[in-house]
Amino acid sequence: MKAAVYYGVDTFKVEEVPLPRIGEYEVLVRVRACGVCGTDVHKAMHQTVKAGTVLGHEVAGDIIEVGKKVTKFKIGEKVVVPHHTPCFACSYCHHGHHTLCDQYTKTNIDPGGFSEVIRVPQPNVERAMLSFDHVDYEEAAFVEPLACCIHAWERLEVFPGDTVLIVGAGPIGLLHMELAKIHQTEAMVADIKEARLQQVEKMGGIPVQASEMKGVQADIVIVAAGNKNAYELALSSVKRGGQISFFAECPPDSHIAVDPNMIYGKELTLTGSYSSTPRGHWKALTLIRGRNLNVTQLISHRFGLEDLGKAIGMASKADDCLKMMIKP
Ligand SMILES: [Zn+2]
Ligand SMILES: [Zn+2]
Structure with missing residues (x-):
């Protein structure tokens, strides 16, 4: 079978690998x-994974073989495949931090989703993989990124009517905007790229030019752009008593200056949110299946495995692209 294998920055080669x-x-x-996820772009551009790795984790596909002892799934079923699964039994899991569980990142699909076929390990099969109908494969491939966003929202205390500022109008920022509507909050989305702000407006959000946003204040700020400017913008635009979701991963060794008296005096809450949980996948699939939000409008490009390097390069520059789907 074929897989798009990573060799550095935006260099990928389609190779024949063993089934x-x-x-x-x-x-x-x-x-x-x-x-194609922002974290795939991050891993490739900052070379945080080894050459020879197959990336990709927002997977939807068909079951083509099941192990003898598998009872929950049959050949031919359409499934959303989570790449990680918590143990549900450790201290982290019992505290509700399922993504911090020691087992979580050890339960990975093999190889990554940018390949024709993947093996799904036992914990993922038994506790997290979901079968689906009434949505297509591309919609189902949005379950993982939407579940990541849902995880962030679950860690916030949201009141209807709150103002939510989302920093970054990429595919993730726009998914957060859709969730803001579902939570009956008012969504403003900040970015520096005009084309992305137009998309915000088209989808019914309030676009904010990030380079000229003095005076914008929000109850909740979600950082959906992985750079320190975005985090600094969040700290300067959160209301008294507000909350900031640290959602996007920054380049390694990033630092921001935080005035402790501001967190103290404004009673701010800062929450981190990493990856997604099985419960989030379930909610995400339910929302997509119920047409509570339209995810396909976020797809800007569709590529085969051979164009993965091009897709990663485009995503890293945020040039005229939103979600890119790889169809192996
Ligand atoms: Zn992802
Ligand atoms: Zn655990």
């Missing part, structure tokens, strides 16, 4: 759509 073999509690999935 994974499954154990008796595992399944094999033919990948039909895998979204």
Whole structure:
């Protein structure tokens, strides 16, 4: 089978790799759509993964083989495949921090989603993989990124009518904007790129030019752009008593200056949000299936495996693109 293998920054080669073999509690999935995520771009551009890695984790596909002891799934079922699964039994899990569980990142799909076929390990099969109908593969591939956003919202205390400022109008910022509407809050989305602000307006949000936003104040600020300017903007635009969601990953060794007296005097709450939980996947699929939000309007490009490097390069520059779908 073929996979797009990472060799550095935006260099990927489509190679013939062995078809994974499954154990008796595992399944094999033919990948039909895998979204390019900001974290794939981050890993490639900052070279935080080794050459030879296959990236991709926003996977929807068909089951083509099931292990002898698998009872929950059948060949031919359409599934959303989570790449990580918590143990649900450790101290982190019991505190509700499922994404911090030691097992979480150890339960990975093999190889990544930018390949024709993946092996899904037992914990993911038993506790997190979801079968779907009534949505197409591309919509299903939005379950993971939407679940990441849902995880952030679950860590905030939201009141209807709150003002929410989302910093960054990329695909993730726009998913947060859709969730803001579902939470009956007023969404402003800040970015420096005019084309992205136009998309915000088209989708019914309030666009804010990030370079000239003096005076903008919000109850909740969600940082959906991985750079320190975005975080500094969040700290200067949160209301007294407000909350900031640290959602986007910055380049390694990033630092921001925080005045402790501001957090003290304004009673701010800062929450981190990393990755997604099985519960978030369930909610995300339910929202997409119920047409509570339209995710396909966020797709700007569709590519085969051979154009993954091009897609990563485009996403890193945020040039005229939103969500890019890889169709192996
Ligand atoms: Zn993702
Ligand atoms: Zn755990």
